Amino acid sequence: MDSLRLLSRSARPTNHGTKSAKQSTPSNGQHAQPQLFPAVSPSRDGQAAASKKRKRSHKAPTTADAHTPEPGLFGVRANLESLAIAHAPAVEDVAGSKTDGKRMPDDLSSDEVRALLKQHKLKITWLNAGALQKKRKGKGESKAKMEKPQLYPQPLRSFHELADRHALASRIAINIRDHGYNTPTEVQMVALPLLMGRPDSYLPAATDADAQQTLIAGGADLLSVAPTGSGKTLAFMIPLISKIVQEKSEDEKTAPVTSAIVLAPTKELTSQIVNEGRKLANGTRIRITQLRKGMRLPFAETDLASGDTEQPAVKADIIVSTPGLLYSMLDDEENAKKTSLHGVRYLVLDEADVLLDPLFRDQTLRVWNRLSDPGLRVSLWSATMGSNIEELARSAIQARRQRLSAQHGDVPEAPLIRLVVGLKDSVVPNIEHRLVYAATEQGKLMGLRQLLHPAAASKDVGAPLLPPFLVFTQTIERAVALHSELLYDIPAEAGGIGRIAVLHSDLTDIARDNVMTRFRKGEIWILITTDLLSRGVDFRGVNGVVNYDIPTSSAAYVHRVGRTGRAGREGGVAVTLYSKEDIPYLKHVANVVAMAQKHNGTSDGGGMQQWLLDALPTLSKPDKLKLKKRGIESRTSRGKEADPKSARRARISSKSGFDRKLENNRQGAILGSKRRKQAEDASEAEGDSEFEGFD
Numbered sequence: 240m241d242s243l244r245l246l247s248r249s250a251r252p253t254n255h256g257t258k259s260a261k262q263s264t265p266s267n268g269q270h271a272q273p274q275l276f277p278a279v280s281p282s283r284d285g286q287a288a289a290s291k292k293r294k295r296s297h298k299a300p301t302t303a304d305a306h307t308p309e310p311g312l313f314g315v316r317a318n319l320e321s322l323a324i325a326h327a328p329a330v331e332d333v334a335g336s337k338t339d340g341k342r343m344p345d346d347l348s349s350d351e352v353r354a355l356l357k358q359h360k361l362k363i364t365w366l367n368a369g370a371l372q373k374k375r376k377g378k379g380e381s382k383a384k385m386e387k388p389q390l391y392p393q394p395l396r397s398f399h400e401l402a403d404r405h406a407l408a409s410r411i412a413i414n415i416r417d418h419g420y421n422t423p424t425e426v427q428m429v430a431l432p433l434l435m436g437r438p439d440s441y442l443p444a445a446t447d448a449d450a451q452q453t454l455i456a457g458g459a460d461l462l463s464v465a466p467t468g469s470g471k472t473l474a475f476m477i478p479l480i481s482k483i484v485q486e487k488s489e490d491e492k493t494a495p496v497t498s499a500i501v502l503a504p505t506k507e508l509t510s511q512i513v514n515e516g517r518k519l520a521n522g523t524r525i526r527i528t529q530l531r532k533g534m535r536l537p538f539a540e541t542d543l544a545s546g547d548t549e550q551p552a553v554k555a556d557i558i559v560s561t562p563g564l565l566y567s568m569l570d571d572e573e574n575a576k577k578t579s580l581h582g583v584r585y586l587v588l589d590e591a592d593v594l595l596d597p598l599f600r601d602q603t604l605r606v607w608n609r610l611s612d613p614g615l616r617v618s619l620w621s622a623t624m625g626s627n628i629e630e631l632a633r634s635a636i637q638a639r640r641q642r643l644s645a646q647h648g649d650v651p652e653a654p655l656i657r658l659v660v661g662l663k664d665s666v667v668p669n670i671e672h673r674l675v676y677a678a679t680e681q682g683k684l685m686g687l688r689q690l691l692h693p694a695a696a697s698k699d700v701g702a703p704l705l706p707p708f709l710v711f712t713q714t715i716e717r718a719v720a721l722h723s724e725l726l727y728d729i730p731a732e733a734g735g736i737g738r739i740a741v742l743h744s745d746l747t748d749i750a751r752d753n754v755m756t757r758f759r760k761g762e763i764w765i766l767i768t769t770d771l772l773s774r775g776v777d778f779r780g781v782n783g784v785v786n787y788d789i790p791t792s793s794a795a796y797v798h799r800v801g802r803t804g805r806a807g808r809e810g811g812v813a814v815t816l817y818s819k820e821d822i823p824y825l826k827h828v829a830n831v832v833a834m835a836q837k838h839n840g841t842s843d844g845g846g847m848q849q850w851l852l853d854a855l856p857t858l859s860k861p862d863k864l865k866l867k868k869r870g871i872e873s874r875t876s877r878g879k880e881a882d883p884k885s886a887r888r889a890r891i892s893s894k895s896g897f898d899r900k901l902e903n904n905r906q907g908a909i910l911g912s913k914r915r916k917q918a919e920d921a922s923e924a925e926g927d928s929e930f931e932g933f934d
């Protein structure tokens with residue numbers, strides 16, 4: 240077995256061999272606990288307090304209890320009607336008042352819910368709580384408290400509850416189980432019931448009856464900020480598939496051709512989302528398609544009859560696309576008129592902060608505005624989301640509602656809920672961070688080689704990284720240069736140049752797919768890339784990330800290093816090599832690392848000491864923006880023209896490259912001649928045996 244066949248994307252650990260072939264790569268280790276903030280046993284005081292308030296006979300929600308799978312439940316779709324919906328005596332609402340709420344028999348009490356949400360670092364805020372605000376103003380509450388009330392919904396403690404409480408089709412439940420998903424991650428604990436259930440059950444009792452009615456019918460919009468690798472794809476895909484299955488089963492004929500659109504910034508990510516979605520939708524007749532060039536969007540029935548649709552159209556319930564591609568198809572006026580995307584009721588923006596960043600903003604908003612269903616629900620997902628992005632999303636929702644209200648009469652406002660898991664815009668807690676000063680470009684190259692070679696452990700860069708790992712550069716040109724520099728570093732006996740590859744957006748789609756597949760299969764050990772792969776892409780078992788060029792914003796750092804340590808796996812390492820030239824731009828990375836170390840209680844490791852943090856210069860806001868937009872100037876082609884001397888210093892090359900190439904050729908020739916000799920010997924030994932077909 241190839242011991243590096245670790246990257247195929249699935250939660251189910253595939254058993255590729257015997258016990259003796261156990262993986263030694265750390266970040267591929269067991270991830271029985273995909274939650275990042277598993278609940279700890281409550282303190283004695285806490286326990287006492289909880290038990291005093293406990294009114295029912297079942298135990299307090301420790302994680303072990305909360306997530307113990309109950310065998311047998313999955314295969315059966317529970318009949319919601321048959322479940323007695325108890326009217327519990329009283330539920331404390333967000334404002335602290337008492338209300339008669341509808342409760343399920345095994346609901347947690349309000350104190351238990353609060354404790355569980357707190358343990359898992361889940362914070363849920365109702366961002367447009369206008370109706371509630373008005374009521375509270377009357378009661379004379381402070382403005383700050385009125386603006387954005389916190390919500391304390393019943394969290395999902397096990398995937399079984401989806402069938403029991405949210406009418407999840409049994410087929411999807413089986414798919415979830417078959418792919419090894421047992422315990423919901425934090426983001427799934429809240430997002431799944433919110434998106435699949437009745438949003439009114441989330442809202443404080445003070446919300447007026449009309450608003451409740453609107454919410455029951457319409458669902459909620461969601462902004463979800465959860466760490467990298469925390470299972471956001473499942474959190475939006477399960478509700479989409481479930482809702483479409485329900486709608487189709489109610490009335491297949493009136494169901495639209497396409498019900499949902501998922502936008503993501505790269506082809507790699509759209510393809511991954513499609514694969515993940517298809518696993519969940521297996522056997523449900525829900526079609527999920529990655530939009531590609533040359534495809535045509537579905538036309539409305541009326542236009543299909545007009546005979547002008549020779550080209551077959553995409554027939555997909557869920558279309559997954561980059562915003563640019565979808566927009567370019569919609570941009571064709573003729574197409575746009577006929578295209579039947581008016582039936583789309585769900586829009587998902589994965590990596591929403593990038594999609595609403597100036598690079599993609601225009602295309603994303605145009606696609607969003609082309610979706611004309613007044614009941615369109617939108618959800619935005621990312622590990623990082625600045626307040627400007629939140630504001631932008633809010634105003635886009637608001638502007639669209641006003642526009643549609645003018646056309647169709649009053650379009651009701653859906654609740655906009657923000658879910659934050661852990662500390663906003665921070666790295667996952669299970670990664671080791673190393674910041675390594677390499678002085679010059681040559682030093683960085685040397686540092687990378689030390690990380691690459693098992694025998695080259697160095698005090699400066701730390702222990703070598705276990706492949707597979709990713710190396711990020713600032714530009715395509717630098718990724719290509721670094722690739723050719725390192726090409727011969729892996730000896731022929733270990734697979735040679737085939738073990739190292741480069742992936743960037745200048746490659747053809749086929750070449751990109753090919754590299755992704757080979758990296759997932761474990762054939763490629765070291766993948767050099769640009770920020771193209773920094774977002775969303777999930778390679779199971781990546782052991783390390785090397786920032787050969789420092790990331791140009793703290794969000795970029797969070798996402799790049801988030802390619803390791805996914806789904807709670809331990810052992811991932813993130814190394815950032817920096818030269819003298821990087822020092823003015825290092826603070827945003829150093830801050831993220833310092834914060835991670837503070838939370839992990841490891842403030843003395845990783846080279847991030849307080850004095851270093853204090854000594855680093857702080858960039859002005861315009862400089863920050865410039866850095867984010869253009870990167871470090873001397874590493875770009877613009878910089879080459881402006882300052883050739885600095886650009887020469889920043890070049891990735893070493894004199895020994897040529898020599899090593901010659902040496903590699905020589906070694907290849909020797910190896911080839913050995914193999915030929917062995918083949919000749921073998922064929923002589925076989926004698927005149929008959930041709931038995933190609934192997």
Ligand SMILES: Nc1ncnc2c1ncn2[C@@H]1O[C@H](COP(=O)(O)OP(=O)(O)OP(=O)(O)O)[C@@H](O)[C@H]1O
Nearest residue numbers: 250273422423424467468469470471472775777806
């Ligand atoms: N409940 C779960 N139990 C175990 N593994 C899970 C669970 N949910 C998701 N995973 C696995 O976690 C990994 C990361 O999931 P996913 O790619 O959805 O993360 P993400 O939150 O979208 O990350 P990013 O912010 O980097 O895009 C995947 O391999 C997925 O199969």
